[in-house]
Structure formats: structure tokens, C-alpha cells
Amino acid sequence: MDAPHVIVVGGGGTGGALAHDLVLRGLRVTLVERGELTSGTTGRHHGLLHSGARYAVNDPESAVECIAENRILRRIAPGSFEENGGLFVALTDEDMDYRHSFLAGCAACGIPTQELNAAEALAVEPGLTPALKAAVWVPDATMDAMRLPLRFFATAQRNGAQLRPFTEVTGLLTAGRAVTGVTLRDNLTGAEAELAADLVVNATGPWCERLAAMAGATVPVQPSPGVLLALVGRLCNLVVNRLHRAGDGDIVVPQRRLSIVGTSAWTVEDPDDLDVPDEHVQAMYREGAKLVPAVASAAERAAWSAARPLIGAIGGAGGGGGRELSRTFKCFDHAVTDGVEGFVTITGGKATTLRAMAEATADLVCAKLGVDAPCRTHEVVLAPHTAYFTGRAA
Amino acid sequence: MSSPRTVLLKVFRYGPDDAAPRYDQFRVPAGPRTTVLDALLAIRRRQDPSLTVRHSCLHGSCGTCGMRVNGREVLACVTRLDGLGDPVVVEPLAGAAVAGDLVVDMEHVYRRLEPVGRPLVRASERAGKNDTKADPGPLLEDLERFEDCIECGLCLSACPVAGDPRFLGPAALAAAERVLEEPRGTDGRAVLGLVDDAHGAWRCHLAFECSAVCPAGVDPGGAIMRLRRRVLADRLPRLVGRYHQEVPS
Numbered sequence: 001m002d003a004p005h006v007i008v009v010g011g012g013g014t015g016g017a018l019a020h021d022l023v024l025r026g027l028r029v030t031l032v033e034r035g036e037l038t039s040g041t042t043g044r045h046h047g048l049l050h051s052g053a054r055y056a057v058n059d060p061e062s063a064v065e066c067i068a069e070n071r072i073l074r075r076i077a078p079g080s081f082e083e084n085g086g087l088f089v090a091l092t093d094e095d096m097d098y099r100h101s102f103l104a105g106c107a108a109c110g111i112p113t114q115e116l117n118a119a120e121a122l123a124v125e126p127g128l129t130p131a132l133k134a135a136v137w138v139p140d141a142t143m144d145a146m147r148l149p150l151r152f153f154a155t156a157q158r159n160g161a162q163l164r165p166f167t168e169v170t171g172l173l174t175a176g177r178a179v180t181g182v183t184l185r186d187n188l189t190g191a192e193a194e195l196a197a198d199l200v201v202n203a204t205g206p207w208c209e210r211l212a213a214m215a216g217a218t219v220p221v222q223p224s225p226g227v228l229l230a231l232v233g234r235l236c237n238l239v240v241n242r243l244h245r246a247g248d249g250d251i252v253v254p255q256r257r258l259s260i261v262g263t264s265a266w267t268v269e270d271p272d273d274l275d276v277p278d279e280h281v282q283a284m285y286r287e288g289a290k291l292v293p294a295v296a297s298a299a300e301r302a303a304w305s306a307a308r309p310l311i312g313a314i315g316g317a318g319g320g321g322g323r324e325l326s327r328t329f330k331c332f333d334h335a336v337t338d339g340v341e342g343f344v345t346i347t348g349g350k351a352t353t354l355r356a357m358a359e360a361t362a363d364l365v366c367a368k369l370g371v372d373a374p375c376r377t378h379e380v381v382l383a384p385h386t387a388y389f390t391g392r393a394a
Numbered sequence: 395m396s397s398p399r400t401v402l403l404k405v406f407r408y409g410p411d412d413a414a415p416r417y418d419q420f421r422v423p424a425g426p427r428t429t430v431l432d433a434l435l436a437i438r439r440r441q442d443p444s445l446t447v448r449h450s451c452l453h454g455s456c457g458t459c460g461m462r463v464n465g466r467e468v469l470a471c472v473t474r475l476d477g478l479g480d481p482v483v484v485e486p487l488a489g490a491a492v493a494g495d496l497v498v499d500m501e502h503v504y505r506r507l508e509p510v511g512r513p514l515v516r517a518s519e520r521a522g523k524n525d526t527k528a529d530p531g532p533l534l535e536d537l538e539r540f541e542d543c544i545e546c547g548l549c550l551s552a553c554p555v556a557g558d559p560r561f562l563g564p565a566a567l568a569a570a571e572r573v574l575e576e577p578r579g580t581d582g583r584a585v586l587g588l589v590d591d592a593h594g595a596w597r598c599h600l601a602f603e604c605s606a607v608c609p610a611g612v613d614p615g616g617a618i619m620r621l622r623r624r625v626l627a628d629r630l631p632r633l634v635g636r637y638h639q640e641v642p643s
Contacts, residue, residue, distance in 0.1 A: 036448040036458060036497070043450030043458070079513050083538040114533065124533050137533055144540060146456040147514065166446055166497065187446050188494030189410050230453035237518055237537060255455055256540050257611055272439060276427065302453035302472050303427070385514075389504035 003028050004369045007182055007195060009169050009211060010203035011035075012042035013351055016152035017358035017377065018203055019161040024380065025366060025373035029161040030195060032184060034168035037153055037388075038146045041205045041271075042351060044306035046228055046253045046260040048239060049073065049081055049141040050352040053088060053113070054246055055327060056105030057098075062327040063109040065353045070139060072355060072378050073148070080148050080385075084254065086140025086239035087116070087125055089291055090133045095243045099134065102243060106138065113138055127236035127292045140239040142255050145351065150385035152354070157391050158383055172200065172214045178341035179215050199365055202345040206271035206307040212345055217338035219345050223271040223307040226263035227280035229288070231298035235259040240291050248280075249287025258301055261288035271307035311348040329357045331364050344368070398423045402481035403433055405445065409494050417483075418442070424475040430484065431459050431470035434496070446495040454609055457546030460487050461496050467548035467607040487551035503547040506562055509588060511580050512569035516541050541572060542610045549604035549614050560593040564604035564614035567595055571617035574624060586628060595621040 003026050008015045011033025019031045033039070052066030074081060090096050106113045114137040121135035122128055128135070157163050166187040173181035173194060181196035202211045206223035234254050242250035253260045261284040268274065281303045289296035311330050329349030334340040346361040359375045366373060383391075401424040408415035420441055422433040434447045447470070450458040454472040461470050462485040464478060475482065490498035518537035549564035550556045556563045562570075566588075573585045589595045598618045605615040 035446075036450060038450045038456075039448070039458075043456055044452055047455070079515055081538075082515065082518065082540055083536060084518065085533060142539070144456075144514070146450045146458065166494065187444070188497065190444060228453070230455070234519065234539075237539070254539070256542055256544070258453070258455060260453070278427075302429075304452035304471075306452075384508075386504045386508050389500050390508055392499075392501060 004198040004371065005030070005196070006365060007032065007197040007200045008203055009182065009200065010040070010205060010207075011037040011153075011163070011165055012040050012203065012205055013038070013149035013152070013354035014205070014346055014349065014357045015203040016149045016156065017354040018201060018346065018361050019156040019163065020152045020159070021358040021362040021375060021377045022365065023156055023159040023161045024376050025362060025371060027365075027369070027371065029156065030197070031156070031161060031163050032167040032169060032182070033165045034187060035166060037163070037165050038149050040207070041306050041308065042149055043146045044228070044304060045145050045351050046251065046262040047142050047145050047255045048251065048253050048352070049143045050350060051086060051138040051140045052109055052111050053086070053102070053106050053136075053138040053140070054241060056109050056111060057101050058245065059326050059328070060105065060109050062350070063105070063111065065328060065356055066350065067109060067111045069353045069356050070141075073352070076355075076378065076380060077148060077151050077382050080143060080151060082142035082255070084142055084238050086138050086241060087121060087128070088136045088138065088241045088243040089121065089128060090135065090243040091129070091131065091290060092133070096133055098244050099136065102136065111138060125236055125238045125240065127294060128240065129291060129293050136243065140241070142239060142253055143351070147385040149354065150388045151382035154383040154385060154388035154391060155380070157388060169211065174215070177216065177339055179343040197342075198369055199342050199344065201361060201365065202343065202347075203361075205347060206309040208309060208345050208347045212334070215334065215338075215340050215343050217334040217340045217343060217345070219332055219347060220311060221347050222267050222310045222312050223269070224265055224267050224310045225271070225274045225305045225307045226265050227276055227284060227303060227305050228263050229261040229281055229284040229303045230301040231259045231261065231295060232301050233257065233259060233294070233298055235292050235294040235298060242287075242291055249284045250291070252288050252292050252295065259292070259295070259298065261285070261295060268307065274305035274307060276303050276305050309347045329353060329360070331357075331360050333364055333368065335368075398425065400424060401433070401475050401478070403437070404481050404483045405434070405437070405495070406485040407445070407495050408492050419481070426474075426476055428475050429471055430461075430463055430468070430473045430475060430478075430482070433475060434470065434484070446497045448497050455544060457544030457610075460546040460548045460551070461485065462487060462551065467552045469546060469548070469609045472609065487547055489551055489557050490547065498547075500547060502559065503545055503550060503565060506566040507545065507569055510566050510569045510573060510585055512541065512573045513578050513580070514540060516572065516576055516578075543568060543612050544610050546609065548607045548609060552603035552607045554601050554603065555597055555599055558593070561597045562588060562591075562594050564598075564618065567598070567621060568612050568614035568617040571621050571624075574621070586625065589621050590625045590629070595625060
């Protein structure tokens with residue numbers, strides 16, 4: 001008897017981690033992605049492995065997820081992180097007041113901290129503005145936005161998952177209101193095909209409403225883009241954050257010989273059509289330079305936009321550009337929410353929590369398919385990212 | 395003057411079922427910030443959704459969108475149309491199997507890199523000079539950062555020798571030089587064996603095209619020259635030692 005077949009739609013970090021999780025649990029998995037793997041939101045983030053500190057005060061659920069996954073990812077993906085640490089930097093009296101709730105929030109969420117005075121912080125990170133008042137060290141790190149997910153893809157592929165980039169879902173196969181498979185177009189050849197499945201998972205991030213609509217289902221997701229700015233030069237060695245409520249341009253992430261300043265937030269309807277407003281780029285320069293003065297005169301390598309999939313009430317709460325929405329993830333069983341069997345959506349979340357998102361989704365998928373197999377992804381060390389490319393032919 | 399400029403793109407097209415490649419022409423709006431990748435994605439969205447292109451980070455750190463623009467290897471995401479002239483010719487990287495249009499199979503890059511076994515991370519720069527007397531303490535121990543190479547394959551496309559699949563090629567040789575410089579637990583002798591080979595460091599013709607096109611400042615050509623010196627320094631004592639054994643004084 002064949003194991004159940006699951007189609008994962010979406011080749012971002014979540015889809016990769018999910019394919020890895022499901023094949024480990026003994027299911028047959030086909031993952032389809034309309035372009036190259038990680039070509040949507042996943043590849044575009046600033047490369048921060050969150051400690052969770054950024055969310056410790058206002059979004060403790062996300063903060064707890066982040067620190068747990070931060071620890072697990074360092075264990076299962078050794079050698080995939082710039083082991084640099086992060087600083088939250090206070091510049092004003094208001095920031096100094098916020099420090100108390102920040103430290104309390106981190107403690108409540110189990111995020112280790114170390115307080116530094118201005119001189120200590122400058123010794124650790126000379127790129128900081130000398131005008132800082134104090135800083136707090138946290139276990140942030142830099143990740144490679146493409147190569148960390150590729151390790152999940154490489155391992156899934158090695159364990160038998162069929163990974164099909166440049167393969168676009170053009171429709172869903174249905175029986176009554178149940179989803180029974182997908183129709184596909186191979187974007188390299190133009191060939192069309194049908195593929196049957198026992199269950200289809202929608203892991204398309206900010207595009208998830210579009211796929212859900214094909215099934216007659218809805219997902220309360222708001223695509224919320226942000227602008228990021230890559231500057232030439234390693235202007236700091238540690239991740240530098242502003243010690244205040246999360247806002248625009250308040251993080252500088254060093255990566256190789258670049259420094260990434262992020263980010264802004266607004267909301268859009270179509271995540272394929274993102275512009276890069278010049279005033280947002282200028283805001284990144286202005287706010288980033290408050291933390292790391294060398295930002296002001298650094299040459300621009302690139303400025304781009306990436307769409308987050310934020311979970312919120314549809315049509316609601318738009319004014320804050322999505323900052324007030326939680327960064328946690330949610331798994332939707334559309335049999336429960338819309339009366340559509342055979343169809344599950346995973347969305348929201350962060351690059352840092354890709355494995356946890358996959359675990360929650362795989363738990364639901366296995367429960368629905370009657371598969372009794374525990375999650376093992378927290379203990380399986382991942383294959384190197386290179387194995388994705390060298391293992392394709394096999 | 396400020397009305398939206400347009401540029402003609404002549405784009406290489408090829409599918410696995412096609413008898414021969416062709417060039418399609420697309421006219422695209424070009425603002426001051428518009429990159430070649432922006433233009434290609436706009437073509438996909440508004441003119442021809444069948445155009446295929448690889449991309450991921452959009453800021454020159456993943457190495458996915460390497461291609462030839464007007465005959466030169468570039469990352470499309472950090473190459474602005476401004477200054478490229480009109481028309482702009484866009485083609486896939488050379489020396490790689492074309493999967494479709496501008497998408498090449500990157501296996502030829504990773505097949506060469508993998509045996510070298512260079513870790514993705516290296517020791518990071520220490521904190522720079524500063525005036526404080528404060529001790530940074532354990533927070534700065536073992537700082538690591540990613541290696542510069544982003545595995546984009548531009549060097550292999552530009553190299554006049556790398557058409558030969560036996561040649562280790564500039565990216566892998568530069569990786570080998572990093573391993574020997576900072577072994578981090580890898581086997582330096584095995585790497586030296588790969589390098590000291592007719593298809594290793596000695597195969598390079600000193601064209602330095604690799605260093606000219608590298609978007610990450612790796613300078614593979616310079617690394618190959620340093621490798622040759624290292625190999626000779628490794629060989630010389632052995633040769634001299636054998637000479638002393640064979641010709642007793």
C-alpha cells in the first residue's frame with residue numbers, strides 16, 4: 001500500500017521545511033514552485049536569525065517561537081549562520097525607559113540578554129553611533145536567506161521528495177468541494193499536466209489567498225511589503241537594532257561585505273507588483289544612520305521590496321501598515337473553516353520559524369490522513385545546501 | 395526629458411523542446427532605478443508570462459540571477475538599465491546547460507565546489523579600532539561571517555578555459571585557497587591534491603576574466619596565483635629532500 005501523497009504548493013522556506021518534515025514521517029511529497037526555489041518572499045529578507053527580542057514586548061507569542069527555533073536551527077544547520085550576535089541600542093531617554101519593559105519581556109520569553117553601557121557597546125561594535133546611551137546584547141545572528149532553506153530542500157530531496165521548481169499551479173482538481181489534486185504548467189517547457197494528491201498544502205506565503213480562492217476558500221492574510229536597502233561595506237559586525245517599539249529603518253544586518261538596512265511596512269493587494277518608494281529608501285538611510293553613522297555615506301548596492309504574509313482580519317486594521325499584526329503563523333484546515341476537504345494553508349510566520357511552521361502543518365496533515373508519525377525535524381541535521389544542486393540528477 | 399524612457403531588450407529564448415534558440419524583443423519602461431531583473435520580471439508580468447528567469451534575494455547576495463548582459467556576466471538584480479545602451483542583449487551564462495530561456499542548471503558550479511569542502515562561514519573581522527578601554531569580553535569570541543563567494547557562476551561563464559568540465563575552475567580554486575588559508579577542520583592535503591593537478595591551478599591561463607566579473611570581490615584570479623605559490627612552497631622541500639637522499643654529499 002502506497003503512503004499518502006501530499007502536494008506542497010510554494011517553494012519558499014516553509015514549503016521546503018514542510019517537504020522535509022513530511023518525507024521524514026513517511027509520506028510521499030511533491031513540491032511545486034512557479035519559479036526558482038526561494039524566489040518569493042523567502043529569499044528577500046534581511047537575513048536575520050531572530051532571537052525573538054524584537055517581539056518580546058508586544059508579540060510574546062512570536063518571541064517565544066523565535067528563540068526556540070533560533071536554538072534548534074543552530075543545532076540542525078550548523079555552519080549556516082554568521083555567529084555575530086545582536087545589539088539593541090538605546091539612543092534617547094525614551095529608549096532608556098523602554099529598556100525596562102524590553103529586558104522584562106526578554107526574561108519572560110526566555111531570551112538571554114546582557115546589558116552593556118555605552119563604552120562596552122562601542123568596544124563590542126565600533127560601528128555604533130558614539131551617541132548611544134546603552135545597549136543590550138541578544139543571540140541574534142545573520143543567516144543566508146537562500147542557503148538555509150536550501151538545506152531543507154536538499155535533505156527532503158535526498159529522502160525522496162520530488163521538488164519541481166518552475167512548475168506553476170494553474171488550477172485545482174476537485175471532487176465536490178474536496179480538493180483532489182492540481183493542474184500544473186511546466187514553465188520551462190509549457191507542458192500542462194494533472195497531478196492527484198490525498199492532500200494539497202498551500203504554502204504560498206503572501207500569495208496564499210489567490211490559491212485558496214481556487215478552492216473556494218479564504219485566508220485572512222494581508223500582503224505587507226517592506227523596503228530593504230543593501231549598502232556596500234560591512235558597516236558593523238553585529239546585528240544592530242534600535243531599542244524601541246519596532247519601527248521603520250531600525251535594524252542593520254551585516255552580511256558578507258554588505259550591510260542590509262530594514263525595513264518599512266505598508267499593505268498591498270497584489271504581492272507580484274511591489275514598487276520601491278524612494279521616500280522609503282531615504283528613510284532607511286536616515287534611520288539606519290542614527291544607529292550606524294557610516295550608513296549615511298555608504299554606496300547603495302540595491303533597494304528592493306519583499307511582501308510579508310501577515311495574518312489579520314481581512315479588510316481590517318490597515319492603517320498601521322501591518323506593524324500591529326502578530327508575526328506568528330497559523331495553519332488553516334479548510335475543512336473546518338470553509339468546508340473544503342483535502343486542503344490546508346500555512347501562512348504568516350518568519351524565516352526564523354520555518355521549521356516550526358512545517359511541524360505544525362505536518363501534524364495537521366498527518367492527523368487528517370490518519371498517519372501516526374512523530375515530528376523529527378528538531379533532531380535531524382540537515383544536508384549541506386550544495387547537495388540540492390548536486391543531488392538533482394540522482 | 396523626464397518622460398518615462400523605454401529600452402528595447404533582446405532576450406535569449408530557448409525551451410527543451412525547441413530546435414534552436416531565438417531572440418525575442420521587448421520594449422520596457424526604464425526608470426533611473428530599474429534593473430535588468432526588474433525589466434525581465436515586468437516582461438513576465440505584462441508581456442510574456444512564459445519567460446523564465448532565476449532570482450531570489452534581489453540585492454546581490456544569493457548569486458541566483460547571473461546572466462550575460464551585452465555579452466558581459468552580471469547579476470541582473472544589481473545591474474541597472476541606465477547606461478547599458480539600447481538595445482540591451484540578455485543571454486544565459488555560458489558553459490552551463492540551459493534549462494529554459496535564462497535559466498541554467500547550476501550543477502556545474504556545485505559539482506566543482508563540493509569536493510573542495512569549503513565551509514560557508516569564516517572567521518569574521520574583529521571589531522575595528524576604537525577609543526574605549528572597555529573589554530568586549532566573551533561576546534566577541536569566535537565571531538564568524540559568511541565567505542564572500544556567492545556561488546553565482548559568473549566566473550565560470552567568463553573564464554576562457556572553464557568550458558572544459560575537467561577544469562576545477564575559478565570559483566572552486568578560490569574556495570580551495572580559502573580552505574588552505576583557514577582550514578576550519580577540513581583536510582588541507584586532499585584540497586592541495588585537487589589544486590596541484592593539470593586541471594587544477596596549473597590550467598588557468600591568467601586571463602583574469604573571473605576577477606573582472608566577480609560581483610562579490612572574491613578575486614579568484616589572485617587566489618589562483620596565491621595557490622600556485624603555495625603549491626610550489628609545498629613541493630619544493632619535498633623535491634629538495636629527495637635530491638639530498640639520491641645524491642649523498
